[in-house]
Amino acid sequence: MRSHLLNDTTAEHYRCSVTEGIERVAAKLATTDRPFTGITVHDLAHRIDAVDLDTPLLDTTAALDELEEVYLRDAVYFHHPRYLAHLNCPVVIPAVLGEAVLSAVNSSLDTWDQSAGGTLIERKLIDWTTGRIGLGPAADGVFTSGGSQSNLQALLLAREETKSGRGDHAERPTNMRVFASEVSHFSVKKSATLLGLGPDAVVTIPVDRDKRMQTVALARELERCRENGLTPMAVVATAGTTDFGSIDPLPEIAELCDRYGTWMHVDAAYGCGLLASVRNRHLLDGIERADSVTVDYHKSFFQPVSSSAVLVRDAATLRHATYHADYLNPRRMVTERIPNQVDKSLQTTRRFDALKLWMTLRVMGADGVGQLFDEVCDLAGRAWELLAADPRFDVVVEPRLSTLVFRHIPAGVTDPAEIDRANLYARKALFASGEAIVAGTRVGGRHYLKFTLLNPETTVDDISAVLDLIADHAEQYLGDILDRAS
Numbered sequence: 431m432r433s434h435l436l437n438d439t440t441a442e443h444y445r446c447s448v449t450e451g452i453e454r455v456a457a458k459l460a461t462t463d464r465p466f467t468g469i470t471v472h473d474l475a476h477r478i479d480a481v482d483l484d485t486p487l488l489d490t491t492a493a494l495d496e497l498e499e500v501y502l503r504d505a506v507y508f509h510h511p512r513y514l515a516h517l518n519c520p521v522v523i524p525a526v527l528g529e530a531v532l533s534a535v536n537s538s539l540d541t542w543d544q545s546a547g548g549t550l551i552e553r554k555l556i557d558w559t560t561g562r563i564g565l566g567p568a569a570d571g572v573f574t575s576g577g578s579q580s581n582l583q584a585l586l587l588a589r590e591e592t593k594s595g596r597g598d599h600a601e602r603p604t605n606m607r608v609f610a611s612e613v614s615h616f617s618v619k620k621s622a623t624l625l626g627l628g629p630d631a632v633v634t635i636p637v638d639r640d641k642r643m644q645t646v647a648l649a650r651e652l653e654r655c656r657e658n659g660l661t662p663m664a665v666v667a668t669a670g671t672t673d674f675g676s677i678d679p680l681p682e683i684a685e686l687c688d689r690y691g692t693w694m695h696v697d698a699a700y701g702c703g704l705l706a707s708v709r710n711r712h713l714l715d716g717i718e719r720a721d722s723v724t725v726d727y728h729k730s731f732f733q734p735v736s737s738s739a740v741l742v743r744d745a746a747t748l749r750h751a752t753y754h755a756d757y758l759n760p761r762r763m764v765t766e767r768i769p770n771q772v773d774k775s776l777q778t779t780r781r782f783d784a785l786k787l788w789m790t791l792r793v794m795g796a797d798g799v800g801q802l803f804d805e806v807c808d809l810a811g812r813a814w815e816l817l818a819a820d821p822r823f824d825v826v827v828e829p830r831l832s833t834l835v836f837r838h839i840p841a842g843v844t845d846p847a848e849i850d851r852a853n854l855y856a857r858k859a860l861f862a863s864g865e866a867i868v869a870g871t872r873v874g875g876r877h878y879l880k881f882t883l884l885n886p887e888t889t890v891d892d893i894s895a896v897l898d899l900i901a902d903h904a905e906q907y908l909g910d911i912l913d914r915a916s
């Protein structure tokens with residue numbers, strides 16, 4: 431069994447095994463003609479159930495053959511131009527290379543003595559990101575597992591800062607309020623619960639027609655909060671809402687946060703790609719005034735999951751995540767200036783995800799990444815024109831980033847519930863066919879479909895073909911209903 435340990439004596443086995451795996455994936459990528467095979471849960475579960483984990487194959491090639499059956503053949507492929515569903519990007523090769531290196535070396539970024547250069551590379555990328563945001567000289571941050579964790583940590587810091595800002599009579603968490611728009615990410619509410627803020631903590635602010643937070647309403651709610659003797663703990667502005675890609679008015683929100691002494695968090699999990707864009711960076715103007723920012727490189731920087739970070743204006747606020755353990759990061763290391771990233775993180779053992787971004791920036795450069803994101807935003811603009819001109823569809827809002835929320839309106843059908851069912855059916859049928867994958871969401875209580883465009887290889891023709899497929903499936907559904915009725 432020792433031959434399976436990666437070390438000096440097994441370098442050749444390592445090279446052959448990994449190459450064999452890469453060959454399989456490369457062959458798969460070269461031949462996938464649709465994003466999904468449409469396999470059912472039942473059929474796939476059957477195959478996976480049949481594997482006896484206590485009877486190993488004892489052979490890499492055999493295990494890869496089996497993997498083909500249980501995973502590779504029927505996986506959902508984000509690189510396919512007709513995968514248009516969630517915020518999953520095709521990944522760039524330098525990042526995949528970084529992934530291969532980081533898992534083989536297996537640094538753990540909690541302490542310097544488990545990572546050495548890895549820690550410094552992560553710190554440099556954090557500095558690079560805070561520089562792009564414009565958070566100022568005292569800024570810092572840390573890589574996280576994703577936007578949800580970044581939001582949780584940002585709100586944890588906001589809660590603790592709110593407490594300590596109150597002097598002796600420590601503010602009770604249940605008296606704190608967090609303000610976020612009605613289309614903010616659900617992890618804001620989840621974080622509030624995890625942070626013990628209570629069920630009423632998140633005050634939902636309505637959005638305007640462009641799905642941006644209404645700052646007049648925010649001002650009113652902040653005022654009401656004060657009047658009720660409660661404490662406005664944080665405003666979460668979203669820079670790229672998950673459904674609409676809308677960007678809340680950051681400068682106005684920053685003004686209000688100043689006025690009420692409230693922590694400003696910007697959730698740029700999706701919109702962070704603009705930080706690399708020469709043409710569209712200005713859409714994030716005002717983000718530099720945030721106290722904390724969430725970025726998901728695994729969304730708009732074309733990085734493999736996971737790769738995210740939370741950034742803060744004032745490094746000192748990260749102390750709220752600092753706990754010392756004698757065996758790991760004793761207090762004296764702080765005075766000895768040994769850089770232990772665990773002092774800033776909610777995690778202990780932690781992947782060296784930063785290496786993927788490092789390789790990406792070294793090979794492609796930030797402009798290269800920004801250009802890819804610009805391309806998908808341009809594509810969304812063209813898809814909007816297509817949808818707006820097509821009487822078969824109703825489209826909700828012109829995209830700022832790269833999502834489109836729309837629904838099929840079958841000719842002659844006026845019953846909203848019937849239209850809902852036709853759209854739900856079309857989405858399911860499309861998924862089952864595997865020809866394309868689209869997402870769904872609700873707007874005003876009705877079912878809508880959603881394209882999230884993150885693949886520069888997707889063309890307007892792809893979009894137009896998928897729209898035809900959706901309309902065909904919906905018509906098919908309505909036809910079946912009519913048949914049954916007659």
Ligand SMILES: *Cc1c(COP(=O)(O)O)cnc(C)c1O
Nearest residue numbers: 576577578615672697699700726
């Ligand atoms: C995706 C997303 C998140 C959550 O990020 P994960 O990486 O999925 O945890 C948070 N906020 C917004 C706006 C998002 O789009």
